[in-house]
Amino acid sequence: MTIKTRRLANALGAAVLDVDLSQPMEPATFRAIRKAWVEHLVLVFPGQQDLTPEQHVAFSRLFGELDRNEATPSYRLSGYEEVIAITNRPASDGKPSPSKDVGRKWHSDLDFTLRPTMGSLLWCGQLPEVGGDTMFANMYQALETLSPGLRRTLEGLEAVYDVMAGVRAEDGRDAAALDEMRANSRSVAQPVVRVHPESGRASLFLSERAVRFEGWTEEESRPLIEHLCRHATQPERVFRKQWQPGDLVIWDNRCTVHQALADYDRSQIRYMRRTAVLGEPSGRLVQE
Numbered sequence: 492m493t494i495k496t497r498r499l500a501n502a503l504g505a506a507v508l509d510v511d512l513s514q515p516m517e518p519a520t521f522r523a524i525r526k527a528w529v530e531h532l533v534l535v536f537p538g539q540q541d542l543t544p545e546q547h548v549a550f551s552r553l554f555g556e557l558d559r560n561e562a563t564p565s566y567r568l569s570g571y572e573e574v575i576a577i578t579n580r581p582a583s584d585g586k587p588s589p590s591k592d593v594g595r596k597w598h599s600d601l602d603f604t605l606r607p608t609m610g611s612l613l614w615c616g617q618l619p620e621v622g623g624d625t626m627f628a629n630m631y632q633a634l635e636t637l638s639p640g641l642r643r644t645l646e647g648l649e650a651v652y653d654v655m656a657g658v659r660a661e662d663g664r665d666a667a668a669l670d671e672m673r674a675n676s677r678s679v680a681q682p683v684v685r686v687h688p689e690s691g692r693a694s695l696f697l698s699e700r701a702v703r704f705e706g707w708t709e710e711e712s713r714p715l716i717e718h719l720c721r722h723a724t725q726p727e728r729v730f731r732k733q734w735q736p737g738d739l740v741i742w743d744n745r746c747t748v749h750q751a752l753a754d755y756d757r758s759q760i761r762y763m764r765r766t767a768v769l770g771e772p773s774g775r776l777v778q779e
């Protein structure tokens with residue numbers, strides 16, 4: 492079975508042109524999609540305007556067990572614990588959406604937990620007139636383009652994540668969402684270099700949510716974390732997704748980082764639905 496793909500950027504990303512995700516999928520089609528995903532890291536399925544939350548969940552489950560969003564229940568789409576709505580559309584009581592500023596830092600989904608995600612599937616329902624883009628960076632290339640000396644240093648390092656440290660600097664995050672995240676947050680150390688279980692390739696695993704390296708002070712760690720995040724997200728390693736309503740995008744969180752841009756008129760509505768597929772256990776709890 493082959494599927495029709497078209498590359499979208501030099502570093503990562505391809506469109507899958509001939510698949511209707513609202514229909515039950517043949518195992519051979521899914522195997523071809525999974526192979527293309529491991530190869531391209533980010534896949535875009537255009538034209539899925541009518542995809543229901545049930546169909547979105549059914550396709551996501553083909554990849555594995557889904558996150559139930561226990562860390563952020565207020566983001567859940569009503570009636571669907573495995574789906575979150577990422578939107579600035581106000582809630583039914585008129586309050587600001589708790590998820591309106593999700594993903595503003597470069598990150599890999601759930602990198603601050605002991606079960607970071609394998610992949611995420613984001614569907615676009617509504618867009619502002621312009622903007623609302625998402626950027627993705629190739630973390631294999633980020634590692635492969637470092638000097639051998641720095642790479643050797645990183646191979647023995649763990650990065651410590653504290654999700655609250657990652658969001659403190661974000662303007663405008665809803666107070667209730669901050670409380671919810673604070674109640675669920677623990678410090679987790681993750682290896683900075685990980686081997687992808689399907690491709691066998693090593694990649695950098697580090698995001699702007701990391702606060703320090705284990706055994707280093709924050710002051711010592713910050714310059715290297717900033718250097719590595721800047722290096723990883725150079726334009727030549729990035730695919731910038733300009734959405735169309737009805738696009739579904741799946742990305743591999745094991746070898747990419749991504750960032751949702753606030754590059755649009757915030758009085759206009761951007762509405763997305765996301766599921767996340769859990770990956771293998773990774774990292775350990777640390778005392779702060």
Ligand code: SIN
Nearest residue numbers: 577593594625751763
């Ligand atoms: C996310 O970080 O998963 C959200 C991405 C987006 O809304 O573009």
